[in-house]
Amino acid sequence: MSEHVLSSKLYYAIWILLLILTVVTALVATVDLGPFNTIVALAIASCKAVVVVLFFMHVKYTSERLTKMVIFSAIFFFLILIALSMSDYATRHLL
Amino acid sequence: MEQQKNSAALGMWLFLATEIMFFGGMFCAYLIYRVWYYNEFASGSRSLNLKVGTANTVVLICSSLTVALAVRAAQMGKRRLLVMLLSMTMLLGLVFLGVKGYEWYEKYEEHHIPGYGFNVSDIASDYPQLHIDPRHSMVFFSLYFAMTGMHAIHMIIGVGLFAWLTFLAWRGHYGPEYYTPIENAGLYWHFVDIVWIYLFPLLYLIDRKPL
Numbered sequence A: 001m002s003e004h005v006l007s008s009k010l011y012y013a014i015w016i017l018l019l020i021l022t023v024v025t026a027l028v029a030t031v032d033l034g035p036f037n038t039i040v041a042l043a044i045a046s047c048k049a050v051v052v053v054l055f056f057m058h059v060k061y062t063s064e065r066l067t068k069m070v071i072f073s074a075i076f077f078f079l080i081l082i083a084l085s086m087s088d089y090a091t092r093h094l095l
Numbered sequence B: 001m002e003q004q005k006n007s008a009a010l011g012m013w014l015f016l017a018t019e020i021m022f023f024g025g026m027f028c029a030y031l032i033y034r035v036w037y038y039n040e041f042a043s044g045s046r047s048l049n050l051k052v053g054t055a056n057t058v059v060l061i062c063s064s065l066t067v068a069l070a071v072r073a074a075q076m077g078k079r080r081l082l083v084m085l086l087s088m089t090m091l092l093g094l095v096f097l098g099v100k101g102y103e104w105y106e107k108y109e110e111h112h113i114p115g116y117g118f119n120v121s122d123i124a125s126d127y128p129q130l131h132i133d134p135r136h137s138m139v140f141f142s143l144y145f146a147m148t149g150m151h152a153i154h155m156i157i158g159v160g161l162f163a164w165l166t167f168l169a170w171r172g173h174y175g176p177e178y179y180t181p182i183e184n185a186g187l188y189w190h191f192v193d194i195v196w197i198y199l200f201p202l203l204y205l206i207d208r209k210p211l
Helices: A008-028 A036-056 A065-094 B002-036 B038-046 B050-075 B079-109 B121-126 B134-170 B180-205
Strands: none
Touching (some): A008 A036, A036 B180, A065 B002, B002 B038, B038 B134, B038 B180, B050 B079, B079 B134
């Protein structure tokens, strides 16, 4: 947790970055990029999520390593859920 | 003191880890059905109101800023600023829920809510080349209402939480020595914001390109 107080300028900068990314993702969605539409939309969403976690949720400034491990393992297990389910459903027609 | 604060944040993150898996199940279901029923998901996604959805995303991002600033105000012991920022967060949360209610009402008027009155002939006639199967469209709208509904329930809980915290902050319960409830409610609010950050592209955006 952050014993030292972050500057409010940093919070405003993050806020503006999040707003810009929101507008960009909404505009890019109407352009045909083929299969990359999904990838770009999810990449921008992930950028926004990472910025929120690091700065708004103070994870960048925490001295507690266990917190970071909990976050990584949560994301890791979510990715296992997605990867194993999708590989099952994506290969069913091969059997 | 430092260790106590770190432990409180760690406990909150463990709770949020369970929340990731809770929403994760729905995200996984959404991804699988989207691959299976691509046409119905694309046309259903395009029937959602993009402008209102984007505006609501902006409202939620602003509320995340007010929460982050509220935690900062608590850290610095600025009581009046803290009360103001907490009530602003609550207000923005209510605006989000109001707009969400308006979007659901639009869907109700269009008969897009799964159930007896469900009718997607308007979507099917907009995209005759996609050969829409209404049963598959119903899967899209069921997931849409399940996911946005679960998100909305989390928002309602958050607004209630912030109403309580605003009252306690006004009574002067929080200061630089003790602001754990503010910090943890903030973590919860940011998490709900992140869920929306992913719901917004998945539901509104990924099938917007010209079909």
